Amino acid sequence: MRSGTVAVIGRANAGKSTLVNVLVGEKVAIVSPKPQTTRDRIMGILTREEYQIVFADTPGLYRQRNELTDRMMHTTENTSKEVDVILFVHDGHAGAKDEDISLMKKYSALGVPMLIAYTKTDIMPKENIPRDAKILYEAGIENDVVPVSARKGRNIRLLEQEIAKLLPEQDKLFPDDVVSDRSEKFMISELMREKILLKYDKEIPHGVAIVINKFERQENGTYVIDLDVVCEKKNHKAILIGKQGKALKETASFARQDMEKFLGAKVFLTVFVKVREDWRDRAGLLKEFGYDENN
Ligand SMILES: Nc1nc2c(ncn2[C@@H]2O[C@H](COP(=O)(O)OP(=O)(O)OP(=O)(O)O)[C@@H](O)[C@H]2O)c(=O)[nH]1
Ligand SMILES: [Mg+2]
Structure with missing residues (x-):
């Protein structure tokens, strides 16, 4: 059986927690239109017959302003180094800017297999998907990019399967009926x-x-x-x-x-x-x- 941990990282407000909730099939993390909604690492666990994926939702990448945000950024940095896979969540409707590309490069360089979830495709013109994929590729990003919409449930199963392929062969990390590590x-x-x-x-x-x-x-x-x-x-x-x-x-x-x-x-x-x-x-x-x- 395949099982392992996946750090869900990306800029604040990108849609990480929404995506984790949809992937897990239950609300394990709160969601809001304001950046810095998530303050802690929260595990959301998806168990199937053939694999178990343990998602670690993290605080969004954001400039540090105080001791709390500083700690939040530490949480995200540390999580991304301790996992089997990184799922970089990118808000597709915001375009693909240089800042996004440098963040993707930074996390890709950690040596952990990384997938990019290009999310919020429900609120952008379809033609932006291939356009941005090309921009990313030409900028040197070679990771697979999966366009999804957490809100509309588009391509969620596909993303799940792509993640599962990258997990190591090992026993489950959590019992079958557990969906979160939080009380x-x-x-x-x-x-x-x-x-x-x-x-x-x-x-x-x-x-x-x-x-x-x-x-x-x-x-x-x-x-x-x-x-x-x-x-x-x-x-x-x-x-x-x-x-x-x-x-x-x-x-x-x-x-x-x-x-x-x-x-x-x-x-x-x-x-x-x-x-x-x-x-x-x-x-x-x-x-x-x-x-x-x-x-
Ligand atoms: N249209 C659309 N909106 C989305 C989608 N996914 C998330 N959102 C919205 O984007 C906003 C931010 O979502 P969150 O899931 O809280 O984002 P986050 O990346 O966890 O944010 P932080 O925890 O602050 O880093 C919310 O208003 C969501 O409803 C999507 O697929 N489509
Ligand atoms: Mg969040």
Whole structure:
């Protein structure tokens, strides 16, 4: 049997997490239209009779601005060196710029077999696919390029099979029924962060961390969840809460619905907003909020 690990890397917002979710067939990573949605390495596991593919979704490549993004970039760099295959996800609808080409070259040079997923083909003219493939080839990129659309499910099976061919012969790394290496609790905090990314503007979600204080399953099967939304500034707290708490209420309700879907049970959710000044640059707080150096 073939099995192994695949680092899913690429620029921020390229569509990595969406692609991993579609490949795995379940939501293992949150998705949003804002860059820097993914902060940790998250494993999504796809098991078939003939092979098992362990995808490591990573934080998108982005310029470093603070201790948190610095750690995120370390995570991506380290992951790409420890795997059997690299899946470089490129947002096809954004064209193929010099910057993209140099990133592809950089990761290709690591000596790990690399495939390029040229994604979002559903929102670009068809003729751009051969045009960009030619640009990449002429720039010296010799890796196979698979055009896909995660949103429309185009070429996903083909991509899966191309990846499987590159995996080593070895036993499964995870049991058959496991789809993620992350706990339910982690996913709950991510779902909360996802709704904040969708609801608020740029600076607010990037400065938010989620701390779960209580995660309990009652005897009747319902869950009681208490969490803190930690933000960086007092004025962010006011925006998060909104007039008469309206914004927070809406966000929490939106998150609760997704949590219920994920857990398959009723959820009682309590959310508090707290301020911890500039936590993204404070090592102790990063650790407390789960952003460990070796994540
Ligand atoms: N039209 C279209 N949009 C897509 C596709 N894949 C992803 N998107 C959108 O692209 C945006 C970014 O998707 P993500 O999956 O969060 O991107 P990411 O690469 O994981 O981003 P980071 O975690 O921030 O690095 C979201 O708005 C997605 O809905 C696709 O195949 N087609
Ligand atoms: Mg992501």
